[in-house]
Amino acid sequence: MENQNIVLITGMSGAGKTTCMGILEDMGYHCIDNFPVQLIENLGKIIRKKNKELDERYSNLALATTAQDYPKFLQYFESLDLKVTVVFLDAQDQCLLLRYKFTRRHHPMIQSGKATTLEEAIEYERDLFEELNDRAILHIDTTKLGQGELKSILMEKLSMDKQPALSISFVSFGFKHGVPLDADFIFDVRFLPNPYYIKELKSLTGDDAPVYDYVMGFEETKECIRNIKSLLDFAFVQYKNQNKNHIMVGIGCTGGHHRSVSITNWLYAHYKDQYHCYKSHRDKKVG
Numbered sequence: 001m002e003n004q005n006i007v008l009i010t011g012m013s014g015a016g017k018t019t020c021m022g023i024l025e026d027m028g029y030h031c032i033d034n035f036p037v038q039l040i041e042n043l044g045k046i047i048r049k050k051n052k053e054l055d056e057r058y059s060n061l062a063l064a065t066t067a068q069d070y071p072k073f074l075q076y077f078e079s080l081d082l083k084v085t086v087v088f089l090d091a092q093d094q095c096l097l098l099r100y101k102f103t104r105r106h107h108p109m110i111q112s113g114k115a116t117t118l119e120e121a122i123e124y125e126r127d128l129f130e131e132l133n134d135r136a137i138l139h140i141d142t143t144k145l146g147q148g149e150l151k152s153i154l155m156e157k158l159s160m161d162k163q164p165a166l167s168i169s170f171v172s173f174g175f176k177h178g179v180p181l182d183a184d185f186i187f188d189v190r191f192l193p194n195p196y197y198i199k200e201l202k203s204l205t206g207d208d209a210p211v212y213d214y215v216m217g218f219e220e221t222k223e224c225i226r227n228i229k230s231l232l233d234f235a236f237v238q239y240k241n242q243n244k245n246h247i248m249v250g251i252g253c254t255g256g257h258h259r260s261v262s263i264t265n266w267l268y269a270h271y272k273d274q275y276h277c278y279k280s281h282r283d284k285k286v287g
Helices: 017-026 037-047 070-079 093-103 118-135 147-158 209-216 219-241 259-271
Strands: 005-011 030-033 060-064 084-090 138-141 167-174 185-188 246-253 276-281
Touching: 005 017, 005 070, 017 030, 017 060, 017 084, 017 147, 037 070, 070 084, 084 147, 093 118, 138 147, 167 259, 185 219, 209 219, 209 259, 219 246, 219 259, 246 259, 259 276
Parallel strands: 005 060, 005 084, 030 060, 084 138, 167 246, 167 276, 185 246
Antiparallel strands: none
């Protein structure tokens, strides 16, 4: 059961549990926020197989829970002989007050009738955690932490493997069908020689060797790739240092069949062993 990883996210309301869950989800965890503790045995049946091994889909599970429910979750998972990592998020009282006043959200202790003011709610919740947070393996004070700094801490302490966190999607497209709106980079390769005008290549695509070899055989194509690669090499390192999760690189030609597909295939093959890479050809089958 070495690959099992249960993370309980708890702590003061307003200290960043929702933000923390979003970061863990980007890291590959299966995240469940505010799961009813009354259904915890049902959850146990879902995540475990008949041989009591954890289902691979839930081998890295993160749950955010309140002060009231946290002990019950911890006790249940430990009774299943599962390794549990407890992350306790905290912040100074004044910071919690300002965050709630800024967002205008209702504090759970007020909603549950345990307090009538924010000050009372924070004090009551802190009393609940006075003994509980001693079980936390990772204490994080978010008072002066930005989201990027919080992400760096979580990635350092809770990363599931040694693979790079940055993932990259290479997408080919045709300009006549529109530019991908979610692309971080757009490279226009319409200046390259076009296989469309070669009779025997017109009906093929950049996934076919004759087209790929034709496109890649020109010196201007090689110069184009050298320049694209130089920029991407630099940008990917900078984005990785800033803990960016995903980058989309769009490669466009006129129709999205030949040149863009060929260049996209080359870039994917070049970077796939360095990063988590994906590729798609948006308009390859579009007429």
